[in-house]
Amino acid sequence: MVVASTEEEQRHSMLHHDDLAQQINNMEPLAVGDQRLERKIGWIQGSMVNVSYIIGAGIFVGPALTLQLVGSGGMNLIIWFIGALVAFSGSYTFMELGTMLPRSGGEVAYLEYCYRKPKYLLAYLFTYWSLMNRSSGVASQGIVFGGYINYAIFGPNFKSHWIERGWAFLSATIYTAINIFSTKGTMKMLAVLTIVKLLVLGLIAIIGLLVLTKVIPSDVNVSLNLSFFSTSTTAGPYASALYYVMNSYSGWHNLNFILDEVKDPIRNLPKASAVALLTTAVLYLLTNIAYLVVLPLEIMKSSEFIVAAAFFKRSLGENFASTVLPICISLSAFGCGAAINFSGGRVVMEVARQGLLPYGDILGRVNAKIGSPVSAYLLQYALSILFIVGPPPGAVYQFIVAFTGYPVYVFYFLMALAVFILRKREPHSSRPIAAPLVCVSIFLCFTAYALVFVFIPVENAYYPYWLPYISAIFFMIVCTGVWYYQIIVKDTPSKSYNESIRNQGHAALEQEVYGQYTRVPREEEL
Numbered sequence: 001m002v003v004a005s006t007e008e009e010q011r012h013s014m015l016h017h018d019d020l021a022q023q024i025n026n027m028e029p030l031a032v033g034d035q036r037l038e039r040k041i042g043w044i045q046g047s048m049v050n051v052s053y054i055i056g057a058g059i060f061v062g063p064a065l066t067l068q069l070v071g072s073g074g075m076n077l078i079i080w081f082i083g084a085l086v087a088f089s090g091s092y093t094f095m096e097l098g099t100m101l102p103r104s105g106g107e108v109a110y111l112e113y114c115y116r117k118p119k120y121l122l123a124y125l126f127t128y129w130s131l132m133n134r135s136s137g138v139a140s141q142g143i144v145f146g147g148y149i150n151y152a153i154f155g156p157n158f159k160s161h162w163i164e165r166g167w168a169f170l171s172a173t174i175y176t177a178i179n180i181f182s183t184k185g186t187m188k189m190l191a192v193l194t195i196v197k198l199l200v201l202g203l204i205a206i207i208g209l210l211v212l213t214k215v216i217p218s219d220v221n222v223s224l225n226l227s228f229f230s231t232s233t234t235a236g237p238y239a240s241a242l243y244y245v246m247n248s249y250s251g252w253h254n255l256n257f258i259l260d261e262v263k264d265p266i267r268n269l270p271k272a273s274a275v276a277l278l279t280t281a282v283l284y285l286l287t288n289i290a291y292l293v294v295l296p297l298e299i300m301k302s303s304e305f306i307v308a309a310a311f312f313k314r315s316l317g318e319n320f321a322s323t324v325l326p327i328c329i330s331l332s333a334f335g336c337g338a339a340i341n342f343s344g345g346r347v348v349m350e351v352a353r354q355g356l357l358p359y360g361d362i363l364g365r366v367n368a369k370i371g372s373p374v375s376a377y378l379l380q381y382a383l384s385i386l387f388i389v390g391p392p393p394g395a396v397y398q399f400i401v402a403f404t405g406y407p408v409y410v411f412y413f414l415m416a417l418a419v420f421i422l423r424k425r426e427p428h429s430s431r432p433i434a435a436p437l438v439c440v441s442i443f444l445c446f447t448a449y450a451l452v453f454v455f456i457p458v459e460n461a462y463y464p465y466w467l468p469y470i471s472a473i474f475f476m477i478v479c480t481g482v483w484y485y486q487i488i489v490k491d492t493p494s495k496s497y498n499e500s501i502r503n504q505g506h507a508a509l510e511q512e513v514y515g516q517y518t519r520v521p522r523e524e525e526l
Contacts (some may be wrong), residue, residue: 019428020514026113028103028354028498029505030226030260032514033366035497037183039512041262045187046255047279049195050340053251054280055146055197056336060329062244063288063306064300069237069244073292074228078290079238083245087252089121089443091277092435093416095270099432100422102269102513104260105350106343107411108252108327110152112354114418120356120493124483125476126411127351132357133404134344137382138175139387140401141337142168151271152323168388171293175341176381180372183261186342195337200328201283202317204308207315208290216315218294240452246450248284250408251336252277259345266432341380358486364497402468407476409450416444455457457502 030036041049067076094106103109112123146167150158178185210216232238255272259265262272278280291300291307293313301312308329313321351357352364366480367374391400419440422429458465486492 004311005086007510010169013166018080019426020430023100023426023429024506024509024514027101027506028105028109028350029122029502029510030103030508031353031366032501032508035366036508036523037261037366037371039261039263040183041187041255045191046262046268048187048191048248049258049343050252050254050276050342051197051280052190052194052335053254053339053343054249054276055194055332056141057148057250057329057333058228058244059201059287060332061286062192062248062310063291064303066241066244067297068301069232069241070453071226071232071237072231073225074298075231076292077226077285077288079241080245081268083249084277084448086242086246086442087249087440089275090280090412090416090447091273091505092433092439093419093443094165094256096275096431096440098253098256098259098269099266100261100430101488102265103509104258104346106257106347107415108347108351108356110327110418111411111416114421115414121480121483122414123351123354124399124487125407125479127347127356127405128482129407129476130347130351130374131346131380131383132161134340134347135232135383136387136404137340138172138337138344138380138384139168140331141386142171142384144333145171145330148326148333152330156322165388169410171290171337172341172384172388173201175338176377178210179339179342179345179377180374181370183372186338189445190335190338190342193338194255196495197332197335198279198283199354200325200332200398201287203261204290205286207311210294211293211315212289220293220296222293223493225297226289228344239449239456240458243450243453246446248276249280251339252280254339254343258346264503270433275387276357279488306323312511313341328515340378341384345377345380348380349373352376353497356487358492360496361490378413397418399463399468403472403475406454406469406472409447410476413444413447413451416440416447437520480495496524 070076070079097110101109101113107126108123115122143164145160146164150165211218262268308320312325349364352360357363362375454469
């Protein structure tokens with residue numbers, strides 16, 4: 001009986017090895033030699049990479065906008081709690097994909113692995129959307145940074161779009177320089193900015209708790225503010241409110257884009273993702289409670305883009321609200337832009353190495369002396385500057401933000417669907433994290449809803465409300481034509497860096513990522 005049991009265990013072990021070996025052979029290889037970036041990021045730094053992206057300016061302005069839509073404080077808390085659940089569902093989905101396919105690139109790696117026909121099509125579309133989305137994200141966060149810096153220096157009545165763009169230009173330049181010359185410097189910058197964000201939200205939460213426990217006196221009717229009185233009874237406002245909430249949670253899978261630089265990614269990705277999102281969700285809910293117990297509902301609703309300023313003005317005085325707070329919010333936006341830029345440059349490098357970008361031998365190369373993908377960051381810098389100085393303020397800029405933001409839900413939908421596809425197609429593949437199906441289903445349903453709800457008619461004085469989203473779809477169709485020429489006709493992936501080091505890169509992936517868990521037979525040994 002013991003012998004039979006041992007033989008059975010060996011057979012199952014070999015089947016596991018066979019499945020894992022095939023899984024590795026279907027993944028993109030790790031870079032080798034002087035093109036390999038060092039694994040320096042632990043789970044604490046990884047969680048900061050995510051938190052720095054998640055916490056931008058959204059939590060300082062969003063709660064007032066959602067309160068206007070849903071009508072009551074009680075429902076406002078529920079909508080932010082629902083947003084946290086959706087974000088956790090999405091994070092779980094990306095934990096499964098990230099630990100199953102522990103390579104940099106995020107959606108690029110998962111789309112290529114799951115949707116293999118047509119060859120590279122979805123990964124290619126994500127590549128070109130990501131270039132625009134990341135660059136416009138750096139630009140928009142830089143402009144928010146500039147706006148709040150101007151507020152702190154010149155006062156609330158000062159407005160200058162070009163000075164704001166000057167600050168945005170400076171921020172993009174700083175990001176690029178630090179990312180090129182020092183990954184350690186980037187990590188330290190993100191850590192400091194993340195701590196600043198957490199301290200500001202922590203201060204808001206503490207003030208709220210002190211008011212709630214009557215340690216600090218308040219003339220606000222807390223019971224009324226936290227009740228469901230005046231809750232909206234129509235469905236439309238909730239769709240928009242949840243959209244604002246999810247925008248404030250975006251970035252919870254930022255670490256997936258740079259997994260090649262994470263120590264023991266199979267263990268540290270789930271840990272970093274969970275800590276980052278749990279910390280953020282708790283602070284977001286406490287911040288919303290604090291706003292509601294310190295500010296009368298009407299003041300909070302009318303605050304719109306300065307709800308945090310109204311909060312601090314009422315609790316800590318005018319000086320803090322008009323000087324210290326704008327600087328804190330500007331640093332929050334600056335940190336968000338830094339996180340976007342850092343992982344964005346790495347994505348450019350990865351897709352260039354796969355042959356999905358022209359001049360891949362240049363854009364996918366790590367400068368051996370400096371130890372960073374210089375050309376990739378310079379491309380992203382150039383595109384960010386175009387978004388900073390190109391569009392005029394107002395409607396055109398809003399159009400671009402909506403245009404670049406819409407496709408994210410297409411790719412999120414495909415990621416949730418990929419979990420179901422891969423579980424059916426590869427039931428025995430290695431899945432260190434198996435997301436609960438209820439979480440994946442929630443995320444799938446939300447992304448489907450987000451793709452549709454934007455077509456609910458809303459008033460827009462500048463252009464038809466549907467124009468950015470239809471334009472995004474048309475852009476993807478155009479990119480499909482470019483994909484056919486580059487990938488099918490020119491077949492650039494067959495001439496790419498990854499193809500030239502595939503065997504070495506798969507051996508490196510086996511050794512670095514899976515070696516401490518199990519020895520995997522390579523393809524020539526099977």
